[in-house]
Amino acid sequence: MKDNDLLVKVSDAGLYKNGKWLVKGVNLNITKGKIVTLIGPNGSGKTTTAKIALGLYKNIEGTVERLTNKISYVPQKVSIDWTLPVRVIDFMVLTQDLQDQEINDALNLTGVEHLKNNNLRELSGGEFQRVLLARAIAKKPDLLVLDEPVQGVDFTGEVELYALIKKISETLQCGILLISHDLHVVMSATDYVVCLNGHVCCSGTPVAVAQNKEYKELFGEKSSQLLSLYEHEHDHVHDSDGNIVKEVK
């Protein structure tokens, strides 16, 4: 890992709120072209950690360094009130200025170009997630933070969108911080996994994490078998830094 590839460095970060630690002692680095995935049960601090990395909390323990301003965020939940009439094209330019071509390309990539003039409230859950993702990638960010980006998307769409996320990280060389529950899909496309349960319970490459004892306790024996199953389909392995090392078969 080169130093100038570093996008975000979270060091020993934690958040104490309303008398308890939401998350504590988180260390993670996000670098260009790599996908870091946060996994963990509900309430384990995944979203909190993502927001710490984005700098949305003021009173945190530890430090966060962000070395880029080109950040796109897909929050876990976006609700649009009825009083606010927003079409997909209005939403695309919410925080950025885009050419028509850029809007069309991004919507096309996530497969929702035909919904361009629809009101956001007319969209189904899955369609809305695709629009959220399209908006996030439209301006080619350096850092993409995705909080459960495929919730509500149908199964084929889910696989497609994860493939797209993987492709985006490779072609744009942007760093991605991903939160997901879909262990099997995520693990096969991830470079580095951080398993949270109020603290970092383990982290490393998907294979290393899957074999970790605490991970097995948290997610059960089956899930680690699931991962090793996926590992067989890989044509490469990762070293301890998460870098790809080609394996000659």
Place this chain on the structure above:
Amino acid sequence: MTIFDDFLFRALIAGIGIALVTGPLGCFVVWRRLSFFGDTLAHSALLGVILSISFDINISLSIFAVSSLVALILLRLQNTTNLAGDALLGLLSHSSLAIGLLVLGFLTFIRFDIMGVLFGDILSVNINDLIIIWAGGAIILFVLWLIWKPLFASTVNYELAEAEGMNPKRVNAIFTILLAALIAISIKMVGLLLITGMLIIPCAMARNLSNNPKQMVVLSIIGGLLSVFVGLYASFEINTSSGPTIVTVAIILFILSLSRIRKKY
């Protein structure tokens, strides 16, 4: 003698100026669920009016200062107490109203038209008021235009806007000050009890007819202008207070717009 000597003409010019500003600001008030907040600022304006009379300072300036102060206290209280937003607003709204009335009780030597402050008084709009409305309104609209994008983004999703570098906290504070400024320039015309109505009713009408934010702003302005034209004419013809008449026309427009409501959203 110029046409500015005609009080009805002055009232019309004042009303147009106010409708141009209440349209866009009102949309944000509706989108951000701030109508009770608008009420709170308007109630605090009474204290501003009374202070202006007691210390002989400009009435708009005084209202603007008091409303801004109340707005800033609110922003501060939101961070330091656990009271719900509506309780905080009620607290501020009625404490400023009570203090205003209390001070008024002490000032037995002055007599002023409290009905005019509550409901607006077109007869009292003079050329200075016109200058304040149009100059103040132009500044409000210019600042709103400057912060439009971050303000809109943080209205749609606060954290998304902040994560992508938009500083929603600052634009929210600026927007609050703009609202205080609008109340300051429009009290004389609409009255403090009804300014929130002027802010939100044309926008509620516009929402029924529009499917994107810019369209809603334009229709709100048109709705506000229509309310002012028809309302002023009616108040002149049937000899009623300008504020209530204008707001009643806005309500009628809203009821008419219900027939076009897009239920499918």
